[in-house]
Amino acid sequence: MRAAAxxxxxxxxxxxxxxxxxxxxxxxxxxxxxxxxxxxxxxxxSSVTFDAANSTNMAFLTEPRYFNERPAALRVLLDAITNEKILDALADILGGEPLFHNTQYFFNPATETRAGDWHRDQQFEAPDEETERARMHSCVGVHVHIALAPDDNLEVVPGTHRRWDTPEERRIRKGLDGRAKNSDAMPGARRLALAAGDAAVFSAWGIHRGRYDAPTTRRTFDIVYGDQPCAWNTPPPTCFLQPGLPDQLDERPRRFFRSFVEAYRDRWARGEGVSW
Ligand SMILES: O=C(O)CCC(=O)C(=O)O
Known part of the structure:
Protein backbone atom coordinates (compact mmCIF):
# COMPACT_ATOMS: atom_id res chain seq x y z
CA MET A 1 0.00 0.00 0.00
CA ARG A 2 1.33 3.45 -0.88
CA ALA A 3 1.90 5.83 2.01
CA ALA A 4 -0.43 8.85 2.08
CA ALA A 5 1.15 11.88 0.42
CA SER A 46 -19.88 51.30 3.11
CA SER A 47 -21.03 54.21 0.96
CA VAL A 48 -24.50 54.08 -0.56
CA THR A 49 -23.04 54.35 -4.06
CA PHE A 50 -21.14 51.09 -3.60
CA ASP A 51 -23.41 48.06 -3.32
CA ALA A 52 -21.33 46.31 -0.68
CA ALA A 53 -23.96 43.67 -0.03
CA ASN A 54 -23.55 42.48 -3.62
CA SER A 55 -19.78 42.16 -3.30
CA THR A 56 -18.23 38.79 -2.78
CA ASN A 57 -15.73 39.61 -0.05
CA MET A 58 -14.28 42.28 2.21
CA ALA A 59 -10.66 42.64 3.33
CA PHE A 60 -8.55 43.62 6.34
CA LEU A 61 -10.68 42.22 9.16
CA THR A 62 -7.94 43.02 11.70
CA GLU A 63 -8.47 46.80 11.32
CA PRO A 64 -8.51 48.20 14.87
CA ARG A 65 -11.72 50.17 14.33
CA TYR A 66 -13.71 46.91 14.34
CA PHE A 67 -12.46 46.04 17.81
CA ASN A 68 -12.76 49.18 19.90
CA GLU A 69 -13.28 47.93 23.46
CA ARG A 70 -13.39 44.32 22.17
CA PRO A 71 -9.88 42.90 22.53
CA ALA A 72 -11.20 39.38 23.08
CA ALA A 73 -12.88 39.43 19.66
CA LEU A 74 -9.65 40.54 17.96
CA ARG A 75 -7.83 37.77 19.79
CA VAL A 76 -10.15 35.20 18.18
CA LEU A 77 -8.97 36.39 14.75
CA LEU A 78 -5.31 36.45 15.75
CA ASP A 79 -5.59 32.93 17.17
CA ALA A 80 -7.08 31.69 13.88
CA ILE A 81 -4.35 33.40 11.82
CA THR A 82 -1.64 31.79 13.98
CA ASN A 83 -3.33 28.41 14.39
CA GLU A 84 -0.55 25.86 14.98
CA LYS A 85 -1.84 23.38 12.40
CA ILE A 86 -1.98 26.08 9.74
CA LEU A 87 1.48 27.46 10.56
CA ASP A 88 2.96 23.95 10.63
CA ALA A 89 1.40 23.06 7.27
CA LEU A 90 2.66 26.31 5.75
CA ALA A 91 6.13 25.82 7.19
CA ASP A 92 6.15 22.42 5.49
CA ILE A 93 5.01 23.88 2.17
CA LEU A 94 7.23 26.96 2.23
CA GLY A 95 10.26 25.44 3.92
CA GLY A 96 10.18 28.03 6.72
CA GLU A 97 7.86 30.07 8.91
CA PRO A 98 5.22 31.86 6.78
CA LEU A 99 4.83 35.63 6.64
CA PHE A 100 1.40 37.19 7.22
CA HIS A 101 -0.11 39.21 4.36
CA ASN A 102 -3.79 39.99 5.01
CA THR A 103 -7.29 38.61 5.62
CA GLN A 104 -10.54 38.53 3.68
CA TYR A 105 -14.08 37.37 4.39
CA PHE A 106 -16.05 35.75 1.56
CA PHE A 107 -19.85 35.92 1.75
CA ASN A 108 -22.79 35.26 -0.55
CA PRO A 109 -23.94 38.37 -2.45
CA ALA A 110 -27.36 39.76 -1.51
CA THR A 111 -29.04 39.26 -4.89
CA GLU A 112 -26.51 38.98 -7.74
CA THR A 113 -25.57 35.37 -8.39
CA ARG A 114 -22.55 35.02 -10.69
CA ALA A 115 -19.45 32.98 -11.43
CA GLY A 116 -16.13 34.72 -10.77
CA ASP A 117 -13.38 35.17 -13.34
CA TRP A 118 -10.53 32.68 -13.51
CA HIS A 119 -7.31 34.34 -12.41
CA ARG A 120 -3.89 34.10 -10.85
CA ASP A 121 -3.58 36.67 -8.05
CA GLN A 122 -0.25 37.93 -9.38
CA GLN A 123 -2.01 39.20 -12.54
CA PHE A 124 -3.72 42.05 -10.68
CA GLU A 125 -2.20 45.39 -11.61
CA ALA A 126 0.61 43.66 -13.52
CA PRO A 127 1.42 45.80 -16.58
CA ASP A 128 1.99 42.78 -18.83
CA GLU A 129 2.12 38.99 -18.94
CA GLU A 130 5.91 38.89 -18.55
CA THR A 131 5.47 40.61 -15.18
CA GLU A 132 2.81 38.09 -14.17
CA ARG A 133 5.20 35.26 -14.97
CA ALA A 134 8.14 36.87 -13.20
CA ARG A 135 6.03 37.49 -10.08
CA MET A 136 5.06 33.84 -9.99
CA HIS A 137 8.68 32.87 -9.47
CA SER A 138 9.73 35.73 -7.20
CA CYS A 139 7.85 34.55 -4.09
CA VAL A 140 5.05 32.20 -2.98
CA GLY A 141 1.52 33.37 -2.12
CA VAL A 142 -0.85 31.09 -0.23
CA HIS A 143 -4.53 31.42 0.68
CA VAL A 144 -6.05 29.54 3.58
CA HIS A 145 -9.85 29.42 3.30
CA ILE A 146 -11.53 28.42 6.59
CA ALA A 147 -15.18 27.59 5.96
CA LEU A 148 -17.47 28.87 8.70
CA ALA A 149 -20.51 27.49 6.83
CA PRO A 150 -20.45 24.73 4.18
CA ASP A 151 -18.70 26.09 1.09
CA ASP A 152 -18.16 24.47 -2.32
CA ASN A 153 -17.60 27.69 -4.22
CA LEU A 154 -13.84 27.64 -4.75
CA GLU A 155 -12.51 26.09 -7.96
CA VAL A 156 -8.85 25.49 -8.70
CA VAL A 157 -6.90 24.10 -11.64
CA PRO A 158 -4.52 21.63 -9.96
CA GLY A 159 -0.86 21.92 -10.95
CA THR A 160 -1.09 25.43 -12.41
CA HIS A 161 0.85 26.87 -9.45
CA ARG A 162 4.05 25.39 -10.92
CA ARG A 163 3.60 26.08 -14.62
CA TRP A 164 2.31 28.74 -16.97
CA ASP A 165 -1.07 28.61 -18.79
CA THR A 166 -1.83 26.20 -21.58
CA PRO A 167 -3.19 28.01 -24.68
CA GLU A 168 -6.80 27.25 -23.67
CA GLU A 169 -6.29 28.29 -20.03
CA ARG A 170 -4.80 31.54 -21.29
CA ARG A 171 -7.69 32.18 -23.70
CA ILE A 172 -10.17 31.80 -20.82
CA ARG A 173 -8.14 33.68 -18.19
CA LYS A 174 -7.61 36.60 -20.59
CA GLY A 175 -11.05 36.41 -22.23
CA LEU A 176 -9.58 35.89 -25.75
CA ASP A 177 -11.01 34.36 -28.94
CA GLY A 178 -14.59 34.52 -27.72
CA ARG A 179 -13.95 32.77 -24.38
CA ALA A 180 -15.55 34.21 -21.26
CA LYS A 181 -13.20 34.86 -18.35
CA ASN A 182 -15.71 33.06 -16.13
CA SER A 183 -16.27 30.17 -18.53
CA ASP A 184 -17.47 26.88 -17.05
CA ALA A 185 -15.27 25.06 -19.58
CA MET A 186 -11.90 25.59 -17.86
CA PRO A 187 -10.02 22.30 -18.54
CA GLY A 188 -9.09 20.29 -15.45
CA ALA A 189 -10.96 22.56 -13.01
CA ARG A 190 -11.69 21.05 -9.62
CA ARG A 191 -14.34 22.32 -7.22
CA LEU A 192 -13.35 22.02 -3.55
CA ALA A 193 -16.06 21.15 -1.01
CA LEU A 194 -15.56 22.25 2.58
CA ALA A 195 -17.77 21.51 5.58
CA ALA A 196 -17.97 24.14 8.32
CA GLY A 197 -14.65 23.98 10.19
CA ASP A 198 -12.67 22.57 7.22
CA ALA A 199 -9.86 24.52 5.57
CA ALA A 200 -8.35 24.60 2.09
CA VAL A 201 -4.79 25.79 1.61
CA PHE A 202 -4.27 26.83 -2.03
CA SER A 203 -1.80 28.67 -4.19
CA ALA A 204 -2.54 32.31 -4.91
CA TRP A 205 -0.45 31.94 -8.08
CA GLY A 206 -2.33 28.93 -9.50
CA ILE A 207 -5.46 29.44 -11.64
CA HIS A 208 -8.59 29.64 -9.48
CA ARG A 209 -11.93 31.37 -9.10
CA GLY A 210 -15.00 31.54 -6.87
CA ARG A 211 -18.71 31.08 -7.50
CA TYR A 212 -21.14 33.47 -5.90
CA ASP A 213 -24.60 32.07 -5.28
CA ALA A 214 -26.89 34.66 -3.71
CA PRO A 215 -29.41 32.32 -2.03
CA THR A 216 -26.79 30.08 -0.35
CA THR A 217 -25.12 31.32 2.81
CA ARG A 218 -21.36 31.57 2.37
CA ARG A 219 -19.09 32.58 5.23
CA THR A 220 -15.42 31.79 4.61
CA PHE A 221 -12.54 33.44 6.41
CA ASP A 222 -9.49 33.73 4.16
CA ILE A 223 -5.97 34.34 5.39
CA VAL A 224 -3.22 35.20 2.91
CA TYR A 225 0.39 34.28 3.72
CA GLY A 226 3.64 34.35 1.80
CA ASP A 227 7.19 33.10 2.06
CA GLN A 228 8.68 36.63 1.97
CA PRO A 229 7.53 40.25 1.67
CA CYS A 230 5.52 40.81 -1.49
CA ALA A 231 7.44 43.12 -3.83
CA TRP A 232 4.44 44.58 -5.65
CA ASN A 233 1.74 44.77 -2.99
CA THR A 234 2.01 46.23 0.49
CA PRO A 235 -0.67 45.11 2.95
CA PRO A 236 -1.90 47.69 5.47
CA PRO A 237 -0.65 47.41 9.05
CA THR A 238 -4.22 47.16 10.42
CA CYS A 239 -3.93 46.52 14.19
CA PHE A 240 -0.30 45.42 14.24
CA LEU A 241 1.26 48.78 15.05
CA GLN A 242 -0.80 49.11 18.23
CA PRO A 243 1.63 49.39 21.13
CA GLY A 244 1.65 46.38 23.38
CA LEU A 245 -0.39 44.13 21.11
CA PRO A 246 2.29 41.51 20.37
CA ASP A 247 3.24 41.33 24.08
CA GLN A 248 -0.14 39.78 24.86
CA LEU A 249 0.52 36.83 22.55
CA ASP A 250 2.38 33.55 23.01
CA GLU A 251 5.86 33.24 21.60
CA ARG A 252 5.17 31.88 18.12
CA PRO A 253 2.30 34.30 17.31
CA ARG A 254 4.36 37.14 18.78
CA ARG A 255 7.30 36.30 16.49
CA PHE A 256 4.92 35.81 13.57
CA PHE A 257 3.30 39.24 13.81
CA ARG A 258 6.61 40.93 14.65
CA SER A 259 8.02 39.53 11.39
CA PHE A 260 5.06 41.07 9.56
CA VAL A 261 5.72 44.49 11.09
CA GLU A 262 9.46 44.25 10.40
CA ALA A 263 8.83 43.22 6.79
CA TYR A 264 6.66 46.23 5.96
CA ARG A 265 7.52 48.93 8.54
CA ASP A 266 9.70 50.97 6.16
CA ARG A 267 7.12 50.88 3.39
CA TRP A 268 4.37 51.99 5.78
CA ALA A 269 6.62 54.84 6.92
CA ARG A 270 6.85 55.90 3.26
CA GLY A 271 3.05 55.92 3.05
CA GLU A 272 2.66 52.62 1.20
CA GLY A 273 0.01 50.06 2.19
CA VAL A 274 -3.54 51.15 1.58
CA SER A 275 -6.12 50.92 4.30
CA TRP A 276 -9.82 51.34 3.74
O1 LIG B 1 -13.12 31.64 -2.88
C1 LIG B 1 -13.33 32.51 -3.73
O2 LIG B 1 -14.42 33.03 -3.91
C2 LIG B 1 -12.22 32.93 -4.65
C3 LIG B 1 -11.00 33.30 -3.93
C4 LIG B 1 -10.09 34.09 -4.78
O3 LIG B 1 -10.23 34.14 -5.98
C5 LIG B 1 -8.99 34.81 -4.20
O4 LIG B 1 -9.00 35.02 -2.98
O5 LIG B 1 -8.09 35.23 -4.95
Whole structure:
Protein backbone atom coordinates (compact mmCIF):
# COMPACT_ATOMS: atom_id res chain seq x y z
CA MET A 1 0.00 0.00 0.00
CA ARG A 2 1.33 3.45 -0.88
CA ALA A 3 1.90 5.83 2.01
CA ALA A 4 -0.43 8.85 2.08
CA ALA A 5 1.15 11.88 0.42
CA UNK A 6 2.64 14.39 2.80
CA UNK A 7 1.37 17.96 2.84
CA UNK A 8 4.44 19.02 0.90
CA UNK A 9 3.91 16.33 -1.73
CA UNK A 10 0.23 17.25 -2.14
CA UNK A 11 1.19 20.90 -2.49
CA UNK A 12 3.87 20.20 -5.05
CA UNK A 13 1.56 18.04 -7.14
CA UNK A 14 -1.66 20.08 -6.96
CA UNK A 15 -1.06 23.48 -5.40
CA UNK A 16 -3.75 22.85 -2.80
CA UNK A 17 -4.17 20.84 0.39
CA UNK A 18 -7.39 20.16 2.30
CA UNK A 19 -7.42 20.26 6.09
CA UNK A 20 -10.69 18.62 7.20
CA UNK A 21 -12.05 19.47 10.67
CA UNK A 22 -9.41 22.12 11.36
CA UNK A 23 -11.82 23.80 13.80
CA UNK A 24 -14.42 22.06 15.96
CA UNK A 25 -18.02 23.30 16.03
CA UNK A 26 -17.51 25.64 19.01
CA UNK A 27 -14.43 27.35 17.54
CA UNK A 28 -16.11 27.61 14.14
CA UNK A 29 -19.13 29.32 15.74
CA UNK A 30 -16.89 31.64 17.72
CA UNK A 31 -14.84 32.69 14.67
CA UNK A 32 -17.97 33.13 12.56
CA UNK A 33 -19.56 35.39 15.20
CA UNK A 34 -16.48 37.66 15.18
CA UNK A 35 -16.24 37.73 11.36
CA UNK A 36 -19.99 38.36 11.01
CA UNK A 37 -19.75 41.34 13.38
CA UNK A 38 -16.91 42.77 11.28
CA UNK A 39 -18.90 42.17 8.09
CA UNK A 40 -21.95 43.94 9.58
CA UNK A 41 -19.79 46.93 10.58
CA UNK A 42 -18.20 47.04 7.10
CA UNK A 43 -21.60 46.91 5.38
CA UNK A 44 -22.84 49.71 7.63
CA UNK A 45 -19.90 52.00 6.88
CA SER A 46 -19.88 51.30 3.11
CA SER A 47 -21.03 54.21 0.96
CA VAL A 48 -24.50 54.08 -0.56
CA THR A 49 -23.04 54.35 -4.06
CA PHE A 50 -21.14 51.09 -3.60
CA ASP A 51 -23.41 48.06 -3.32
CA ALA A 52 -21.33 46.31 -0.68
CA ALA A 53 -23.96 43.67 -0.03
CA ASN A 54 -23.55 42.48 -3.62
CA SER A 55 -19.78 42.16 -3.30
CA THR A 56 -18.23 38.79 -2.78
CA ASN A 57 -15.73 39.61 -0.05
CA MET A 58 -14.28 42.28 2.21
CA ALA A 59 -10.66 42.64 3.33
CA PHE A 60 -8.55 43.62 6.34
CA LEU A 61 -10.68 42.22 9.16
CA THR A 62 -7.94 43.02 11.70
CA GLU A 63 -8.47 46.80 11.32
CA PRO A 64 -8.51 48.20 14.87
CA ARG A 65 -11.72 50.17 14.33
CA TYR A 66 -13.71 46.91 14.34
CA PHE A 67 -12.46 46.04 17.81
CA ASN A 68 -12.76 49.18 19.90
CA GLU A 69 -13.28 47.93 23.46
CA ARG A 70 -13.39 44.32 22.17
CA PRO A 71 -9.88 42.90 22.53
CA ALA A 72 -11.20 39.38 23.08
CA ALA A 73 -12.88 39.43 19.66
CA LEU A 74 -9.65 40.54 17.96
CA ARG A 75 -7.83 37.77 19.79
CA VAL A 76 -10.15 35.20 18.18
CA LEU A 77 -8.97 36.39 14.75
CA LEU A 78 -5.31 36.45 15.75
CA ASP A 79 -5.59 32.93 17.17
CA ALA A 80 -7.08 31.69 13.88
CA ILE A 81 -4.35 33.40 11.82
CA THR A 82 -1.64 31.79 13.98
CA ASN A 83 -3.33 28.41 14.39
CA GLU A 84 -0.55 25.86 14.98
CA LYS A 85 -1.84 23.38 12.40
CA ILE A 86 -1.98 26.08 9.74
CA LEU A 87 1.48 27.46 10.56
CA ASP A 88 2.96 23.95 10.63
CA ALA A 89 1.40 23.06 7.27
CA LEU A 90 2.66 26.31 5.75
CA ALA A 91 6.13 25.82 7.19
CA ASP A 92 6.15 22.42 5.49
CA ILE A 93 5.01 23.88 2.17
CA LEU A 94 7.23 26.96 2.23
CA GLY A 95 10.26 25.44 3.92
CA GLY A 96 10.18 28.03 6.72
CA GLU A 97 7.86 30.07 8.91
CA PRO A 98 5.22 31.86 6.78
CA LEU A 99 4.83 35.63 6.64
CA PHE A 100 1.40 37.19 7.22
CA HIS A 101 -0.11 39.21 4.36
CA ASN A 102 -3.79 39.99 5.01
CA THR A 103 -7.29 38.61 5.62
CA GLN A 104 -10.54 38.53 3.68
CA TYR A 105 -14.08 37.37 4.39
CA PHE A 106 -16.05 35.75 1.56
CA PHE A 107 -19.85 35.92 1.75
CA ASN A 108 -22.79 35.26 -0.55
CA PRO A 109 -23.94 38.37 -2.45
CA ALA A 110 -27.36 39.76 -1.51
CA THR A 111 -29.04 39.26 -4.89
CA GLU A 112 -26.51 38.98 -7.74
CA THR A 113 -25.57 35.37 -8.39
CA ARG A 114 -22.55 35.02 -10.69
CA ALA A 115 -19.45 32.98 -11.43
CA GLY A 116 -16.13 34.72 -10.77
CA ASP A 117 -13.38 35.17 -13.34
CA TRP A 118 -10.53 32.68 -13.51
CA HIS A 119 -7.31 34.34 -12.41
CA ARG A 120 -3.89 34.10 -10.85
CA ASP A 121 -3.58 36.67 -8.05
CA GLN A 122 -0.25 37.93 -9.38
CA GLN A 123 -2.01 39.20 -12.54
CA PHE A 124 -3.72 42.05 -10.68
CA GLU A 125 -2.20 45.39 -11.61
CA ALA A 126 0.61 43.66 -13.52
CA PRO A 127 1.42 45.80 -16.58
CA ASP A 128 1.99 42.78 -18.83
CA GLU A 129 2.12 38.99 -18.94
CA GLU A 130 5.91 38.89 -18.55
CA THR A 131 5.47 40.61 -15.18
CA GLU A 132 2.81 38.09 -14.17
CA ARG A 133 5.20 35.26 -14.97
CA ALA A 134 8.14 36.87 -13.20
CA ARG A 135 6.03 37.49 -10.08
CA MET A 136 5.06 33.84 -9.99
CA HIS A 137 8.68 32.87 -9.47
CA SER A 138 9.73 35.73 -7.20
CA CYS A 139 7.85 34.55 -4.09
CA VAL A 140 5.05 32.20 -2.98
CA GLY A 141 1.52 33.37 -2.12
CA VAL A 142 -0.85 31.09 -0.23
CA HIS A 143 -4.53 31.42 0.68
CA VAL A 144 -6.05 29.54 3.58
CA HIS A 145 -9.85 29.42 3.30
CA ILE A 146 -11.53 28.42 6.59
CA ALA A 147 -15.18 27.59 5.96
CA LEU A 148 -17.47 28.87 8.70
CA ALA A 149 -20.51 27.49 6.83
CA PRO A 150 -20.45 24.73 4.18
CA ASP A 151 -18.70 26.09 1.09
CA ASP A 152 -18.16 24.47 -2.32
CA ASN A 153 -17.60 27.69 -4.22
CA LEU A 154 -13.84 27.64 -4.75
CA GLU A 155 -12.51 26.09 -7.96
CA VAL A 156 -8.85 25.49 -8.70
CA VAL A 157 -6.90 24.10 -11.64
CA PRO A 158 -4.52 21.63 -9.96
CA GLY A 159 -0.86 21.92 -10.95
CA THR A 160 -1.09 25.43 -12.41
CA HIS A 161 0.85 26.87 -9.45
CA ARG A 162 4.05 25.39 -10.92
CA ARG A 163 3.60 26.08 -14.62
CA TRP A 164 2.31 28.74 -16.97
CA ASP A 165 -1.07 28.61 -18.79
CA THR A 166 -1.83 26.20 -21.58
CA PRO A 167 -3.19 28.01 -24.68
CA GLU A 168 -6.80 27.25 -23.67
CA GLU A 169 -6.29 28.29 -20.03
CA ARG A 170 -4.80 31.54 -21.29
CA ARG A 171 -7.69 32.18 -23.70
CA ILE A 172 -10.17 31.80 -20.82
CA ARG A 173 -8.14 33.68 -18.19
CA LYS A 174 -7.61 36.60 -20.59
CA GLY A 175 -11.05 36.41 -22.23
CA LEU A 176 -9.58 35.89 -25.75
CA ASP A 177 -11.01 34.36 -28.94
CA GLY A 178 -14.59 34.52 -27.72
CA ARG A 179 -13.95 32.77 -24.38
CA ALA A 180 -15.55 34.21 -21.26
CA LYS A 181 -13.20 34.86 -18.35
CA ASN A 182 -15.71 33.06 -16.13
CA SER A 183 -16.27 30.17 -18.53
CA ASP A 184 -17.47 26.88 -17.05
CA ALA A 185 -15.27 25.06 -19.58
CA MET A 186 -11.90 25.59 -17.86
CA PRO A 187 -10.02 22.30 -18.54
CA GLY A 188 -9.09 20.29 -15.45
CA ALA A 189 -10.96 22.56 -13.01
CA ARG A 190 -11.69 21.05 -9.62
CA ARG A 191 -14.34 22.32 -7.22
CA LEU A 192 -13.35 22.02 -3.55
CA ALA A 193 -16.06 21.15 -1.01
CA LEU A 194 -15.56 22.25 2.58
CA ALA A 195 -17.77 21.51 5.58
CA ALA A 196 -17.97 24.14 8.32
CA GLY A 197 -14.65 23.98 10.19
CA ASP A 198 -12.67 22.57 7.22
CA ALA A 199 -9.86 24.52 5.57
CA ALA A 200 -8.35 24.60 2.09
CA VAL A 201 -4.79 25.79 1.61
CA PHE A 202 -4.27 26.83 -2.03
CA SER A 203 -1.80 28.67 -4.19
CA ALA A 204 -2.54 32.31 -4.91
CA TRP A 205 -0.45 31.94 -8.08
CA GLY A 206 -2.33 28.93 -9.50
CA ILE A 207 -5.46 29.44 -11.64
CA HIS A 208 -8.59 29.64 -9.48
CA ARG A 209 -11.93 31.37 -9.10
CA GLY A 210 -15.00 31.54 -6.87
CA ARG A 211 -18.71 31.08 -7.50
CA TYR A 212 -21.14 33.47 -5.90
CA ASP A 213 -24.60 32.07 -5.28
CA ALA A 214 -26.89 34.66 -3.71
CA PRO A 215 -29.41 32.32 -2.03
CA THR A 216 -26.79 30.08 -0.35
CA THR A 217 -25.12 31.32 2.81
CA ARG A 218 -21.36 31.57 2.37
CA ARG A 219 -19.09 32.58 5.23
CA THR A 220 -15.42 31.79 4.61
CA PHE A 221 -12.54 33.44 6.41
CA ASP A 222 -9.49 33.73 4.16
CA ILE A 223 -5.97 34.34 5.39
CA VAL A 224 -3.22 35.20 2.91
CA TYR A 225 0.39 34.28 3.72
CA GLY A 226 3.64 34.35 1.80
CA ASP A 227 7.19 33.10 2.06
CA GLN A 228 8.68 36.63 1.97
CA PRO A 229 7.53 40.25 1.67
CA CYS A 230 5.52 40.81 -1.49
CA ALA A 231 7.44 43.12 -3.83
CA TRP A 232 4.44 44.58 -5.65
CA ASN A 233 1.74 44.77 -2.99
CA THR A 234 2.01 46.23 0.49
CA PRO A 235 -0.67 45.11 2.95
CA PRO A 236 -1.90 47.69 5.47
CA PRO A 237 -0.65 47.41 9.05
CA THR A 238 -4.22 47.16 10.42
CA CYS A 239 -3.93 46.52 14.19
CA PHE A 240 -0.30 45.42 14.24
CA LEU A 241 1.26 48.78 15.05
CA GLN A 242 -0.80 49.11 18.23
CA PRO A 243 1.63 49.39 21.13
CA GLY A 244 1.65 46.38 23.38
CA LEU A 245 -0.39 44.13 21.11
CA PRO A 246 2.29 41.51 20.37
CA ASP A 247 3.24 41.33 24.08
CA GLN A 248 -0.14 39.78 24.86
CA LEU A 249 0.52 36.83 22.55
CA ASP A 250 2.38 33.55 23.01
CA GLU A 251 5.86 33.24 21.60
CA ARG A 252 5.17 31.88 18.12
CA PRO A 253 2.30 34.30 17.31
CA ARG A 254 4.36 37.14 18.78
CA ARG A 255 7.30 36.30 16.49
CA PHE A 256 4.92 35.81 13.57
CA PHE A 257 3.30 39.24 13.81
CA ARG A 258 6.61 40.93 14.65
CA SER A 259 8.02 39.53 11.39
CA PHE A 260 5.06 41.07 9.56
CA VAL A 261 5.72 44.49 11.09
CA GLU A 262 9.46 44.25 10.40
CA ALA A 263 8.83 43.22 6.79
CA TYR A 264 6.66 46.23 5.96
CA ARG A 265 7.52 48.93 8.54
CA ASP A 266 9.70 50.97 6.16
CA ARG A 267 7.12 50.88 3.39
CA TRP A 268 4.37 51.99 5.78
CA ALA A 269 6.62 54.84 6.92
CA ARG A 270 6.85 55.90 3.26
CA GLY A 271 3.05 55.92 3.05
CA GLU A 272 2.66 52.62 1.20
CA GLY A 273 0.01 50.06 2.19
CA VAL A 274 -3.54 51.15 1.58
CA SER A 275 -6.12 50.92 4.30
CA TRP A 276 -9.82 51.34 3.74
O1 LIG B 1 -13.12 31.64 -2.88
C1 LIG B 1 -13.33 32.51 -3.73
O2 LIG B 1 -14.42 33.03 -3.91
C2 LIG B 1 -12.22 32.93 -4.65
C3 LIG B 1 -11.00 33.30 -3.93
C4 LIG B 1 -10.09 34.09 -4.78
O3 LIG B 1 -10.23 34.14 -5.98
C5 LIG B 1 -8.99 34.81 -4.20
O4 LIG B 1 -9.00 35.02 -2.98
O5 LIG B 1 -8.09 35.23 -4.95
Missing amino acids: TIREQWEADGFVLMPRLFDAARTRELRAVCDDVLAAWLKE
